[in-house]
Amino acid sequence: MPNMSLKKNPMPAQKPDVRNKNFDEVALGYTAEQAIDEAKRCLNCKNMPCVSGCPVKIHIPEFIALMAQGKFEEAYEVISRASSLPAVCGRVCPQENQCEGKCVRGIKGEPVAIGRLERFAADFHNKNTSLPEEKKVCTGKKVAVIGSGPAGLACAGELANYGYRVTVFEALHLAGGVLVYGIPEFRLPKSIVAREIDGLAAKGVEIVTNTVVGRTVSIDELMDEQGFEAVFIGSGAGLPKFMNIPGENLKGVYSANEFLTRINLMKAYLPESDTPVMHPRRVAVVGGGNVAMDAARCAKRLGAEVYIVYRRGMQELPARHEEVEHAEEEGIIFKTLCNPTEILGYKNPDDPRDAKNGCVCGIKCVEMELGEPDASGRRRPVEKADSEFTIDVDCVIMALGTSPNPLIKSTTEGLETKEWGGIVADEKGATSRKGVFAGGDAVTGAATVILAMGAGKTAAQAIDKYLKGNE
Numbered sequence: 001m002p003n004m005s006l007k008k009n010p011m012p013a014q015k016p017d018v019r020n021k022n023f024d025e026v027a028l029g030y031t032a033e034q035a036i037d038e039a040k041r042c043l044n045c046k047n048m049p050c051v052s053g054c055p056v057k058i059h060i061p062e063f064i065a066l067m068a069q070g071k072f073e074e075a076y077e078v079i080s081r082a083s084s085l086p087a088v089c090g091r092v093c094p095q096e097n098q099c100e101g102k103c104v105r106g107i108k109g110e111p112v113a114i115g116r117l118e119r120f121a122a123d124f125h126n127k128n129t130s131l132p133e134e135k136k137v138c139t140g141k142k143v144a145v146i147g148s149g150p151a152g153l154a155c156a157g158e159l160a161n162y163g164y165r166v167t168v169f170e171a172l173h174l175a176g177g178v179l180v181y182g183i184p185e186f187r188l189p190k191s192i193v194a195r196e197i198d199g200l201a202a203k204g205v206e207i208v209t210n211t212v213v214g215r216t217v218s219i220d221e222l223m224d225e226q227g228f229e230a231v232f233i234g235s236g237a238g239l240p241k242f243m244n245i246p247g248e249n250l251k252g253v254y255s256a257n258e259f260l261t262r263i264n265l266m267k268a269y270l271p272e273s274d275t276p277v278m279h280p281r282r283v284a285v286v287g288g289g290n291v292a293m294d295a296a297r298c299a300k301r302l303g304a305e306v307y308i309v310y311r312r313g314m315q316e317l318p319a320r321h322e323e324v325e326h327a328e329e330e331g332i333i334f335k336t337l338c339n340p341t342e343i344l345g346y347k348n349p350d351d352p353r354d355a356k357n358g359c360v361c362g363i364k365c366v367e368m369e370l371g372e373p374d375a376s377g378r379r380r381p382v383e384k385a386d387s388e389f390t391i392d393v394d395c396v397i398m399a400l401g402t403s404p405n406p407l408i409k410s411t412t413e414g415l416e417t418k419e420w421g422g423i424v425a426d427e428k429g430a431t432s433r434k435g436v437f438a439g440g441d442a443v444t445g446a447a448t449v450i451l452a453m454g455a456g457k458t459a460a461q462a463i464d465k466y467l468k469g470n471e
Helices: 032-039 060-068 072-082 086-092 114-128 150-162 190-202 219-224 256-264 290-301 321-329 407-411 449-467
Strands: 142-146 165-169 206-208 230-233 253-255 282-286 305-310 333-336 338-345 360-373 379-383 389-391 395-398 436-438
Touching (some): 032 060, 032 114, 060 072, 072 086, 072 114, 086 114, 086 449, 142 150, 150 165, 150 190, 150 230, 190 206, 219 230, 256 290, 256 395, 282 290, 290 321, 290 395, 305 338, 436 449
Parallel strands (some): 142 165, 165 206, 282 305
Antiparallel strands (some): 338 360, 360 389
16 A cells, blocks of 8 residues: 655654764664655656656655665665665755656655665665675776765675776775765764675776875876776866955864865874864854865864854745755754854964964854845845854854865866866767766866766767777
8 A cells, every 4th residue: 555644754863962962873774674665655657756856866756665665685786776875875965956856756845865775775785785796897907096085886786796807096095076075974874885886896897995086197108108998087176266355364263175175084083083173162164065065063072162154034045955954953052144244363462472373263254145146046134234243163164065176187187177276078978078977076176076976977978989980
């Protein structure tokens, strides 16, 4: 019998006043009974609108129908035909704007919990399956993938399925890109990422870490000297942006990239860490996207009182609704319609040796109101007269977005880039340089994990055609 409930099965989770003090995963996952019950809410629509909302085109009704029958491993196999990282996507994809946003059940109630079901199927597979996949028959042709984030891993997985010899070059000491340095453990356990990468290695994908393409080796050297016949650039967008207001160079001011990298990749919150991060008393996180929520929730787990400072209102927050809801539950304070104008530093003129000199002691802000819509369609924030105020903080985290690192474009001949630094590529990922393809944040600027994966998969298909002489 179908389940005609208008509401999703709720996701079991840690209680807010418990989870905001630890880095364990917040969502605990469905039980088998909950997964089957939720899968029975799917109407198995003939025109499959949910699939049109998925950047990697998972055959969603097929895998959910198998879930409803309790055939979890078969459901996983359907998902994995289209996605290289099912356990990751089930956790961090913005399903509400993609597959679930197209779900017919969402017209008169809540959509089917597609993301939660994908997560369950992937976790079931990972828990109950240990045998690695067999390596594909190799064509002998070599492809280099720059960056081991979502775009690079998706591209590498697809190319391995086609039988190419794929080598992924990663600048850091650990593969995973933004999945390991950007997304906190409580949203995406790193053991999940490691398992997904191990699955790619079982297909024959080679991962080379501590290699900065553009410094350690160039794209020209990869193609001319090392025999790679095609290159995919999936190096992401890791260069942080700042407001260029007074005080941004004070001690205690972080970019969200640095703060999250130290927390997630280097485990700087642990007492035994070799590179400990400060445990602030009060923190202001400037920005309103998912990265801002991640930084704020990490700071909360360090014991701080945390403010989100955002120049528009709650309705305009670009972060996922679920992330905002979790942040509110965990005690994050939202100071919306506020814009920073200066970061204040501690100064004691009577004692120039005072260790506090040059450290953050507050952030000066002005109140805002929403005016006419700007080019993006959102109402433009306008400063209120005589509305200046100060928040007492000892740490400020700037979460204002990122742009691609200029290293690759500056060391690669014939690679056309956009004014803001992104690589120019067509809809299939082909760049101005023959044999070089690109996708993900390196092309679009900061976006979502699943969009980067979709770009990597599309580029892999184009590379396959290129190497077969079917440009």
